[in-house]
Amino acid sequence: MSETVSLDYGSEEGDFYMQHIKRTEPFERTNHFHGTYEIYFLLSGQRAYFIKDRSYLISPGDLVFINKHDVHKTSDVGRPGHERIVINFSDTFISKDHPLYHPSLFNVFRQPAHVLSLKLQDQLFAQSIIGKMDKELREKATGFETYIKLLLVELLLFSSRYAERNETVPFEHASPLHKKISEIVQFINSNYDQPMTLSGMSEQFYMSPYYMSRTFKEITGFTFIEYVNMTRIREAQQLLRATDRKIIDIADGVGFANIAHFGRMFKKLTKQTPHEYRKTHR
Known part of the structure; x- marks a missing residue:
C-alpha cells in the first residue's frame, strides 16, 4: 500500500482536525488554503513547501506553522515517500474567552518565516505532545476533547517560546x-x-x-x-x-x-x- 493513514480525525475546515499519514510513493498536495490554522510536523522524508510567497525545504523534525487563509502546497524532494502529522484548528477551538487563551499562543503563526527547525531534544518534546494528542483521539476517554485543547495550548506555547529563543529557518528557495x-x-x-x-x-x-x-x-x-x-x-x-x-x-x-x-x-x-x-x- 502506498499510503497508510493511522489517524484521521475531524475535518480540515472544522474546529479541530488531526491526520497522521505515511506515504511510500510520490505525492504532491495541490495548492489550497483554509480558514483554520495549520501545524505540519514532518517525521520522515523531505518536502518542498510553498507557503504564501516563499518556498522552504522541510526536513524531519521541522515544525511548520501556516496562518489561516495562507496559500500552501507541498511536493516531493529527492526520493519519494514521507511521514507527517497535520493539525488544523479554528479560532473558536481556543477562543479569546477560553480560560487557556493567551495572545502569545498565536505569535508563531505571524512570524516572517513559517518553519521551526527543532533541536533533537525539542523534537522529542514536541513529538511527545503530538503523540499524546494522537492517543487521546484514538481512545476517546472521558474528557478527551478538553485534554486535546490543553495539549494544543502546550504545543503552541512551547513553539512560541522556542521561536523567541531561536532563529527560525532562513527560507531557502529550492532553485x-x-x-x-x-x-x-x-x-x-x-x-x-x-x-x-x-x-x-x-x-x-x-x-x-x-x-x-x-x-x-x-x-x-x-x-x-x-x-x-x-x-x-x-x-x-x-x-x-x-x-x-x-x-x-x-x-x-x-x-x-x-x-x-x-x-x-x-x-x-x-x-x-x-x-x-x-x-x-x-
Whole structure:
C-alpha cells in the first residue's frame, strides 16, 4: 500500500482536525488554503513547501506553522515517500474567552518565516505532545476533547517560546526559479487591485509568457490568472467580513472591473455568493 493513514480525525475546515499519514510513493498536495490554522510536523522524508510567497525545504523534525487563509502546497524532494502529522484548528477551538487563551499562543503563526527547525531534544518534546494528542483521539476517554485543547495550548506555547529563543529557518528557495516565482507572487499579493496580464508580468520579470505560465503553475500549483483571482477573492472575503462597504465597491477595490465576473469567481471559489458569504460570516 502506498499510503497508510493511522489517524484521521475531524475535518480540515472544522474546529479541530488531526491526520497522521505515511506515504511510500510520490505525492504532491495541490495548492489550497483554509480558514483554520495549520501545524505540519514532518517525521520522515523531505518536502518542498510553498507557503504564501516563499518556498522552504522541510526536513524531519521541522515544525511548520501556516496562518489561516495562507496559500500552501507541498511536493516531493529527492526520493519519494514521507511521514507527517497535520493539525488544523479554528479560532473558536481556543477562543479569546477560553480560560487557556493567551495572545502569545498565536505569535508563531505571524512570524516572517513559517518553519521551526527543532533541536533533537525539542523534537522529542514536541513529538511527545503530538503523540499524546494522537492517543487521546484514538481512545476517546472521558474528557478527551478538553485534554486535546490543553495539549494544543502546550504545543503552541512551547513553539512560541522556542521561536523567541531561536532563529527560525532562513527560507531557502529550492532553485533560482523558485526565487523568481516567489518575487512574482509577492508582487501579485501587493498589487492585486491593479490590472494584471500574463504578458505584462512576464515582460516585467524578464520571462517569456509560455515559460512563466508553465513554471508558475509547477511551483505554486495555480495558473497565473487563478492565483490573481484567488488573491482578489481572499481580500474580498476579508472586506465582506470586516466592513459594510457595498459589494460593487469591494469588487472594484480588489481589482475586478466587472461585477458579474467578480460574482462568478467568488461563487466558484467559495461556493457562496458575496451576499451569502457576508450574511454567513457577520
